[in-house]
Amino acid sequence: MEDTIAAIATAFGEGGIGIIRMSGEKSKDILDQIFTPINKKNLQNQPIVNRRLTYGNVIDPNTNQIIDEVMAVFMKAPYTYTMEDVAEIHCHGSSVSLQKTLALVLRCGARLAEKGEFTKRAFLNGRLDLSQAEAVIDLIKAKTEKSFQLALSQMEGNLSKKIKEIRAELMDLLVQIAVNLDYPDEDIEELTYEKQKESLLLIGDKIDKLIASANTGRMLRDGISVTIIGKPNVGKSSLMNAFLKESRAIVTEIPGTTRDIIEESMSIRGIPIKLTDTAGIHETNDVIEQIGIEKSKQSFNQADLIIFMLDANRPLSKEDMEIAEYIGEKNTIVLLNKTDLDVCISIDEIKKFLPNAIVLFTSMVNETGLDKLESEIEKMVYGGNLVQKESMMITNVRHKELLMQARLSINDALEMTNRMEAMDFIEVDIKRAWELLGEMIGETVSEDIVSEVFSRFCLGK
Incomplete structure (x- = not known):
């Protein structure tokens, strides 16, 4: 691989430091062309030492204009990420500085790296196998x-x-x-x-x-999508806020407060979760509520897990039964919420129309039942084997x-x-x-x- 490649190695946006990375046999030559080391004690130039950060300036060799005050490092092959000669220039994290420095590097003989090309070279040069690269x-x-x-x-x-x-x-x-x-x-x-x-x-x-x-591994890597569903005013938004430990969703005693879906990313016991609070599903003539309910159904269809919330101190209604029918065979945890009040729904009633669902009792007011809910989510990811210590998945x-x-x-x-x-x-x-x-x-x-x-x-x- 004769080409020397270069790219911005840090994320786009403002930051304290941004890094230009080069890999290839011309890396040292390009660095020498544009980087002037400075010894602050006597203002004399000092040579770049292998694998040691050096303070200096990036200077355009055509105009002698200083581009940025930087730290630079050269790392000689084969003891590098790509097993080729590698050079890095640590600029101030301004996109202007990074783009100007990268343009200078490209002008001096490097080409812009393709996506993943540094790691591809590490693979082709034998430092990583393909699964390690992935x-x-x-x-x-x-x-x-x-x-x-x-x-x-x-x-x-x-x-x-x-x-x-x-x-x-x-x-x-x-x-x-x-x-x-x-x-x-x-x-x-x-x-x-x-x-x-x-x-x-x-x-x-x-x-x-x-x-x-593989199933557990995928969920730990990509996370799972959890949708909270139920009639208006059963505690969906309160559950969302309890999980997030902040007032993300509006909570009132007025039914239909949530008219759009609210999505948040979070972690439950190390498992990445995309949590969605939906508009309460019920019959309504309100056009805005109808749009929110349609979005709720779309979110429901894409979810890995449904949390179906019911008001435990009210008998099951026609709307509850319709939602249960809509759920069908999907992975479901039923929360009988508001157990701080009188409970008038039994687990047996739930099992009649959702026989495979897990049923838990919760109270968002007293914040009870959340630990059990988190445990059930964890069991779902690990397939019930919570003592699994297998580091390889x-x-x-x-x-x-x-x-x-x-x-x-x-x-x-x-x-x-x-x-x-x-x-x-x-x-x-x-x-x-x-x-x-x-x-x-x-x-x-x-x-x-x-x-x-x-x-x-x-x-x-």
């Missing part, structure tokens, strides 16, 4: 401590290590099959169908465990799909093994599983897939 973007986009730790674990290579272990077991099988096929008369250990079946079952079990973690849709395809190939190999079919036929499916798992870490992957992965990155990473 974890970089997850690390940047992490919304909670748990999602950050999952991405960090993957970037450190824990997932790669597991996939390599499974691939090594598949390769052992392939080698044994090849030896038995090519040298049947030699004095070597025979690979029986029973031994092969045993190995395939163990490998399949390991793949199954990774696939089983599948968080990437691409990885899940490859694992599922590999599992199908293992299943096909097992079926043929049970039927004692020809070993060379079974070999095809085992090799297919080995190749699919290789795509996860980039060892058997096409250039098109690599380009697609890195196109999802931001500039400068």
